[in-house]
Amino acid sequence: MKRFASVLTSRTPRASLASPARFASALRTRGALAVAAAALAIGLAAGPAASPAHAAAAPLAIGYSDWPGFVAFQIAIEKGWFKEAGVDVNFQWFDYSASLDAFSAGKLDAVGATNGDALVTGASGAKNVMILLTDYSSGNDMIVAKPPVRTVEGLKGKKVGVEMGLVDHLLLDTALEKHALKESDLTLVNAKTNELPQVLASSGDVAAVGAWQPNAGEALKRVPGSRPIFTSADAPGLIYDAITVNPVSLQSRKADWAKVIKVWYRCVAYINDPKTQPDAVRIMSARVGLTPAQYLPLLKGTHLLDAAAAKKAFTKGDGLDSVYGSSVNADKFNVRNAVYKQSQNVSAYIDPELANAQ
Numbered sequence: 001m002k003r004f005a006s007v008l009t010s011r012t013p014r015a016s017l018a019s020p021a022r023f024a025s026a027l028r029t030r031g032a033l034a035v036a037a038a039a040l041a042i043g044l045a046a047g048p049a050a051s052p053a054h055a056a057a058a059p060l061a062i063g064y065s066d067w068p069g070f071v072a073f074q075i076a077i078e079k080g081w082f083k084e085a086g087v088d089v090n091f092q093w094f095d096y097s098a099s100l101d102a103f104s105a106g107k108l109d110a111v112g113a114t115n116g117d118a119l120v121t122g123a124s125g126a127k128n129v130m131i132l133l134t135d136y137s138s139g140n141d142m143i144v145a146k147p148p149v150r151t152v153e154g155l156k157g158k159k160v161g162v163e164m165g166l167v168d169h170l171l172l173d174t175a176l177e178k179h180a181l182k183e184s185d186l187t188l189v190n191a192k193t194n195e196l197p198q199v200l201a202s203s204g205d206v207a208a209v210g211a212w213q214p215n216a217g218e219a220l221k222r223v224p225g226s227r228p229i230f231t232s233a234d235a236p237g238l239i240y241d242a243i244t245v246n247p248v249s250l251q252s253r254k255a256d257w258a259k260v261i262k263v264w265y266r267c268v269a270y271i272n273d274p275k276t277q278p279d280a281v282r283i284m285s286a287r288v289g290l291t292p293a294q295y296l297p298l299l300k301g302t303h304l305l306d307a308a309a310a311k312k313a314f315t316k317g318d319g320l321d322s323v324y325g326s327s328v329n330a331d332k333f334n335v336r337n338a339v340y341k342q343s344q345n346v347s348a349y350i351d352p353e354l355a356n357a358q
Helices: 033-046 073-079 081-085 096-104 115-123 167-178 193-202 215-222 247-252 254-272 277-288 292-300 307-313 323-336
Strands: 002-004 028-030 060-064 089-093 110-114 129-137 141-145 159-162 187-190 206-212 227-231 240-245 302-304
Touching (some): 060 096, 060 254, 073 081, 073 254, 096 110, 110 115, 129 247, 129 307, 129 323, 141 167, 159 167, 159 193, 167 227, 167 323, 240 247, 247 254, 277 292, 292 302
Parallel strands (some): 060 110, 159 187
Antiparallel strands (some): 110 240, 129 240, 141 227
């Protein structure tokens, strides 16, 4: 399952790891079929000898992309907060899928990814552990329906467009389950996420599509009377975003990673403070090539996690309010949709020690 790419460019498959440029380049693709294939190919080529891009005195190499929960680090980068914290970092900007490929190739110490994509990356051979939860999607992922469909129940017997195997396929499955429906109650139409607005607008028999912003917003613009009938705000915790780290880097640079986490919470406080939020939005929107007015709704659809909220999400549980329960759910989805074959040991991908110490 994958995510955003870049609002100004066109999305490339993050199920190629499908990356939507969920903002710019097809903006962020939270997909995984492509990511699995790409990461597996890299893993086979590089083999276990591929090592993380770290050395004792080298900066921590961190890949980030245009999902708001990762763009927020731009504030700390521009304000010099990492230097103040005493940690040397090298944030490298990528389209989302490319960042996962770079991590899989051993070129990065860490990367920003959804919890589901962390599993995909690990299943493909690039071991990783989530040490920081930056956010969960809270409205940026949507099921958009056109008239006369007004409810999830109204999808029964209809055609629904979605990029199969990606994060909004998971969102659709969740919507159906919550409304006592199954995939067999409708017909899925597979299409690239950045093509779905046109699919909804031009196809007379497609009743709805599942997409993330800005593609979801484009679908709403193109089809008069269309509306979101289910969003990630209806399933908080379904899709977490995290900084996931190479285990070797984590063990050898634990004190530095603790400082990175501390800086993250400073970023969250800066964004959430009404006095400083305009400056935060200015910095973040500039990083992805949007105006502050264009960017603010995308930020609002992302629930950033402060230290207290992260500790709660890091508590073991079966529900979506826990990253453990959410990741088990993502793992089942990935196996069910053949993103990878073998179920993953979710606990091995999660290490709350440093976040809980904040």
